[in-house]
Amino acid sequence: MRHNRQTHRLGRTCSERKALLESLVTSLLRHQEITTTLPKAKAAKRLADHVITLGKNDTLHSRRQVFSFIQDHQLTSKVFKEVAPRFKKRKGGYTRILQLNKRKGDGAQLAILELTEKEIIIKEPKKTEKKETRPEKPAASHETREEHPKAAEKEPHFPKHDEPKKDKPRPSFFKNLGKFFRNKGGS
Template sequence: MPTPTKGPRLGGGPAHERHMLANLAAALFTHKSIKTTEMRAKRLRPVAERLITFAKKGDLHNRRRALGIIGDKTVIHELFTVIAPQVELREGGYTRITKLGFRKGDNASMVQMELVLEPVTPKKKSSKASAKTAPKAAAEEPAAEETAAEGAPVADETATEEVATEDVAVGASADDAPADDAAETAEKK
């Protein structure tokens, strides 16, 4: 478990806190969402995320480590077989804490703690990363043209389009137009 914080424990001694956090984690894995106080949720988050990391590894040693924290085999089975595959691609942040307000009796800050089981969407690369990959992509294009040139003659389409637009802009004669049409039909073949 994570290093205990300084000051009073949640509900008594360190052993009681450890058992309480284990029970909260079991309830979280069973119900996928629990309502608790903010302090308990903040203390539970590292414990629950560590147990999910054990489950993602999935080997016998990590299953036994998780059983050492949560003694209930059914909860561990659900953690390893149901929850771990759902968060397999996620690299962290398996839990979400949402504030709900204050409890009526003692004005304690209440939160909803839930597992984040939505599929991960890959982030788009930033403009800096795309600028770095653009020269690499430009370097790969000539290599592709060389391999195509070995198999069959291929003309550059953009170059012929530019030449055609320049001829029209300059006022080319009618004799040049059939030559351009012949070049375009050769490219299509």
């Protein structure tokens, strides 16, 4: 019985589990959503919510706590400058889990773990600038060019390939079947 068990063990040792969850939370904060298995998403959701809660309280101590977990200076500053201010009015529920289909190989239940308030990135379509048409230079006439007579005489000589002979069309498969199934008499 698993009475009063607080952690999702995920079939890993303590250090492996810690590294996995740190990696999942780091990826979630960097990309705003990740696809993983459902038990991993449930375990990472708790830690991601805790990191964002620390990010809302912008003190030196909370910055050091977030950095000890994430271990990336740029991402730590992103949590405090971009991610946490989006959730100032919210008291919890910073992430959501959306269930997907089962994975084809092993049948594991997949899920998307995402931030509830994402940063909206609007991509502008590339503008195609019309190139200015330049007036073309008049082409040099053929009369002014001198051709070398030696170059004209030395054309490469390639052997001519004969076309492959076409075979007679083969009789169809069904026409030949008549020979096998014909009545040989005597029945």
